[in-house]
Amino acid sequence: MSTLVVIGGSDAGIMAGLRAKEKDPHMGVSMLVADAFVNFSICGLPFYLSGEVPDWRRLAHRSLDEIQASGIDVHLNTRAVAIDPVQHKVLGRQEDGTDKEWAYDRLVIATGSESVRPGIGGLELPGVFTLHTMADGFHVAQFMERHKPARALIIGAGYIGLEMAEALNRRGVEVIMVEQLPAILPTIDEGLAHHLRVYLEGKHVNVHTGVRVEKIERTAEGLIVYGDGGFLREVDMVLVVVGVKPVTGLAVNAGITLGAGRAIHVDRFMATNQEDIFAAGDCAETYHRLLETESYLPLGTTAHKQGRVAGENAAGGHLEFEGSLGTQVVKVFDWVVARTGIRDEDATVSGYDPLSTQITGWDHKVYYPGAQEITIRITGDKKTGQLLGASLLGHRDAAVAKRVDIFAMALYNRMRVEDLLHVDLSYTPPLGSPWDVIQMAAADWLKHAAGNRTGGD
């Protein structure tokens, strides 16, 4: 019987373990997990903190019993501290402080990522939090329970910052967001980000862009946050959500090479440069399907797929990771913003000749009650007509996620913008139109692309 050891028990680790057991039920699978929360949905933390999911136990994708029943031997509160790639052994430190060795035939490293802690003075102060692990979530929850904060400042306006702005607002907390870049949600087009900002401000979230926070100080009343340009706000709590970085210390000490984003370099089979060692999830780089190069795109969707590929191959398979498109969706109050593929800047760098166009249309026939506007921006290559990316913004009832996924499917299949007009999409007046709004966006792109060709090349 061959043995697989998996380090990490979140999205990537669990997928690797489960897939290996499916592929080879006789394989012995041991999983070392640094904390007590195997297979929890940390993506759900903002909804636990908002009160929408009152019981944190509900965030478990699977229970420990279910995982054990699938044949994975889970060791909670056991931190891997060293890998010996020559002897094929992992040294783990258990909860009681004792060390134990696990021998492996194959190893999957799925140590994930950790919150970036920017060089801001005062990050260690009580009332200042990051948000990545279940423990981080509990710290925020306990603080809110005990201190009932009235004002919070969120540093970072990425998708987690936005979800937390809504979560805190729902709890009756006055929210200030500070972003050092010129716009919020830097992964989407600036125009759409501007609409979102205006919407947020309408929800009484006080947004500041182009401000770099420099230090946080404690006073008798609370915390004072100082930023450049004379920025100063007094608040009761601060949330620092400025991104994540891969956890790679173990891998580096085992002679494993790093790549894009200082994440573990892997090939399309999720294999590292060390024999019999695979890596997956936020600790590993991500092959970008459109750019055809490695990138760092730490997302739960990618972690699940990479973990599955790593598990399959660790159990003797030969499966390739097909690549990520950076597809993302986030709900902010009643709006949803989504993106997939690449934007003009990345497209130009990669040798494409991009054209982006934008329309606003209705999600379904306006005569049927409840029609919502949806704004769609399409990027395509002028020369070949290839679809390169899309960003969408609309009401939560406007099936924005379904529509971004249609674009993602088209990108996966390297379709042209024009192909979108030929796809047989569904229609009934309460849910769509004979020409869906994404087809109208495609038609508009084609019109502009034709005009562009007539007037230019």
Ligand SMILES: Cc1cc2nc3c(=O)[nH]c(=O)nc-3n(C[C@H](O)[C@H](O)[C@H](O)COP(=O)(O)OP(=O)(O)OC[C@H]3O[C@@H](n4cnc5c(N)ncnc54)[C@H](O)[C@@H]3O)c2cc1C
């Ligand atoms: C608040 C929040 C919201 C999010 N929302 C979304 C979303 O809506 N959509 C989306 O796609 N993604 C989302 N993400 C990102 C997503 O959660 C991550 O991409 C995903 O969790 C990565 O999974 P992973 O298994 O690679 O790593 P992680 O989830 O970081 O887990 C790492 C695992 O490794 C263990 N570990 C680390 N070091 C060791 C060691 N030395 N020994 C043993 N165990 C170790 C940890 O205990 C943990 O079990 C969100 C993340 C957060 C924090």
